[in-house]
Amino acid sequence: MATILSVSGSPSATSRTARLLEHLDERLRGQGHEVTSLQVRTLPADALLGAEFGHPAIVDAVARFERADGIVIGTPVYKAAYSGLLKSLLDLLPQYALAGKTVLPLATGGTTAHVLALDYALRPVLNSMGPHHILPGWFTLDRDVTVGENGELAVAKPSAEALAEVTDRFSAALGGRTVALAQAG
Template identity: 75%
Template sequence: MASILSVAGSPSPTSRTTRLLRHLDDRLRLQGHSVTPLDVRTLPPEALLGADFRHPAIVAATELFEQADGVVIGTPVYKAAYSGLLKSLLDLLPQYALAGKTVLPLATGGSTAHVLAIDYALRPVLSSMGASHIVPGWFTLDQDIAAEAGASPLAPAAATALEQVTDQFSAALGGRTNAYAPTG
């Protein structure tokens, strides 16, 4: 199966975006994929803000992108765009860091006013980085993601939509899409 890098671009340690991604990661693992999570907020701020391409943590993150067959990029939407933290990482990656990769963009936000941020802000950047296939992205409202750990991290409609998006991404990578039936 495919090797997937799951990138969380939220600056918050209690991020709903990250919670959403880790739920998606679990489904991808059940489908037989190898998933490596990368929380951009854990990278050294001085390396990100100082554009230190040679910092060991940035070099390691770049290698994770190189090794991945597919990349999931998750970000909260602020002011109709993806997070500045995510941008700082994307700016440090090589121009064609996504060449030959299948990419799934995900976004979360407080209102549906930000739903087009994936298509108008994030997708062009991913395309310019050489992604061979960007599957249709998915936006969900913050209110549909549970803030604390519990039995179900997503509202039922959001969970169903995420399953479909995840399965589409998995199929684009050549994976199985019916690894398990939804529970609930």
Template identity: 75%
Template sequence: MATVLSVSGSPSAASRTARLLRHLDARLREQGHEVIPLDVRTLPAEALLGADFAHPDIVRAGSLFERADGVVIGTPVYKAAYSGLLKSLLDLLPQHALSGKTVLPLATGGTHAHVLAIDYALRPVLTSMGADHIVQGWFTLDRQITVEADDTLTLAPEAERAVTRVLDRFSAVLDAPRFAAAG
């Protein structure tokens, strides 16, 4: 069983991005993974914006990254890039915080014009942070995510299939045996 850190970079409490992540967290748990949710918006703004590397909440967030085998990073797309809130956290993590990790990037947004934000904005940062394997991510349109009256999330069928496919690929990489280098 792998430990997965599920990071929402949305600043909104009613975020479709966060709701999508928590929906996928349940699926990862069903697949046998331990999932730890992290909503970056719950971290102190003063610590994030003031680059307070020693703040206990920032240190705790860093330890969650250390503990994880895999990281799911979800972000809304604003102005063709991932959220500034997510950027603030990533800037406070050690340079190689994703070393040894498998990462699944996910994004949500209002238009297909932002679909490349994962590959051109987020992926280079994840790579620079040492991610061992960044699986193919997915961009989901806001209109494909519906929150029902009972607070359950429903995805449009095409989005459901696509997100299931990338999540299963991520899970398969986490479940694959890792071989130690012969020495």
């Protein structure tokens, strides 16, 4: 099966975006894929902001993109755009870092007014990096993602079903097994 890199562009340690990606990563693993995650917030800020292409953490991140067949990119939406933290990483990647790759963009935000951030802010940047295919992404409202006191993630049913569908399409594009929506849970 495919090797997938799951990238969270959230600056928050308690990010719903990151938790949602972890949830989708498990679904992809269940479909036979090897999934690794990259929390951009864990990269050294001085290397990101100082454009230190040779910093070991940046070199490692670039190598992780190179090894992946597919990339899931998740970001919170702030002021109608993807996170500046994610932008900092994308700026350090080689021009064609996504060449030959299948990409699934995902976003979370507080209002449906930000839904177009995927297509009008993030997609053009990803497209400029030469991917083989960018699947239609998905925007999830913050209120549809909750984390319980015990750390248990809950996703509202309509959002959970939509996320399962886009994740399964991504998996199928990479040659993975898909799970029927009736089994999504």
